[in-house]
Amino acid sequence: MKTIVTDSPADAAAFLRAGEVVAFPTETVYGLGADAVNPLAVEKIFTAKGRPSDNPLIVHVATHAQIHDVASFVPASARKLIDAFFPGPLTLVLPKSERIPDVVTAGLSTVGVRMPRHPICHEFLEACGRPVAAPSANRSGRPSSTTHEAVLQDLDGRIRCVLRGGRSPVGLESTVVDCTSDPVVVLRTGAVSAADLAEVVSLSHLRTSDNAVLARSPGTRHRHYAPRGRVVLVDAPPTKFAGPAAYIGLDAPSNAGTFRIAEIAPSLEAYAHEIFDFMRRCDEIGVEVIYCQRVAPQGLGAAIMDRIRRAADAG
Ligand code: TXA
Ligand code: MG
DSSP: OOOEEESOHHHHHHHHHTTOOEEEOOSSSOEEEEETTOHHHHHHHHHHHTOOTTSOOEEEOSSHHHHHHHBSOOOHHHHHHHHHHOSSSEEEEEEBOTTSOHHHHTTOSEEEEEOOOOHHHHHHHHHHTSOEEEOBSSOTTSOOOOSHHHHHHHHTTTSSEEEOOOOOSSOSOOEEEEOSSSSEEEEEOOSSOHHHHHTTSOGGGEEOOOHHHHHHOGGGGSOOSOOSSEEEEESSOOSOOOSSEEEEESSOOTTGGGSSEEEEOSSHHHHHHHHHHHHHHHHHTTOSEEEEEOOOSSTHHHHHHHHHHHHHHHO
16 A cells, blocks of 8 residues: 655545545654544554554544543543643543444443644544544554654555654653543553643542553553663663663763764653654664663653653563
8 A cells, every 4th residue: 555645634634534544643642543433444553553452542533522422421520631631632531432433442431532732633633524543653562653754664555644744742642541430540641740630630539550550551561662772771871881872861971972872852841752753763773772861750751751661661
């Protein structure tokens, strides 16, 4: 199959409406979309990605009315989070409506719902005129894609179309919050931090990760974010290492020239923005050891630590 690259949200939406798989930009990472109410179209996502069928997809919407097409019920906690953070980098797990086929949710009675803020994404979703099921647009197990070039690296020839929309500004996937229980539970950290959530849903109604949570989040069982090089977490830039290595972190190494790539992020936002693209660049030039500096696990730092820890565990 030839993969078409387009700048036109309307053209990309026409492919999606015809039952094809289309990659599109969002403010978090690129998504790999299909018509959420067409089970045959959704099947194609799992095939293109090589994704295990027990890992549910997030459904993306353009309007508040569509939330009620996708979810059978919106609990009070979810209503507050929607008012505060939609559109944005937040996914809410809600009871699933009958309209959403089982293939989307891997047979669960719940569904992840997200309303992205990215203007090109919004235009695309509006033109689709229906909810769009989409995981991140990478081959299963690989770092997520934050550019259309990264999408093509993984999926060229396997999908119908890529909507080009520049670099994803956040660079990490959305925060996922399960709103089907009280307290609501953070299943995945992201740019909407626990502190942000606590301002809307009081702390007594909010739970962050523990083992019970991991069991409830199907995605966490699977291999994730694995570049080909070995990821090693460090407290400070290493001064001694052997072989082709790369470094990313907040602190500048004294020996930056000895790394094949040294990426010094001036802020947590910049670290998040760069991390997946950095891992992919490391792969392209055959870096064997990828040193990632640990950060304090607060705010966006919690999401960065989650992703680099998983990348290290995957090696
Ligand atoms: O930022 C994002 O969330 C991106 C963009 C494209 O929206 N999407 C994304 O999708 O990261 P994916 O499939 O790579 O990750 C979705 C995560 C997975 O860990 C999945 O298991 C979890 O959300 N998830 C989806 N539906 C769920 C549900 N009903 N219950 C629990 N977890 C769910
Ligand atoms: Mg993913």
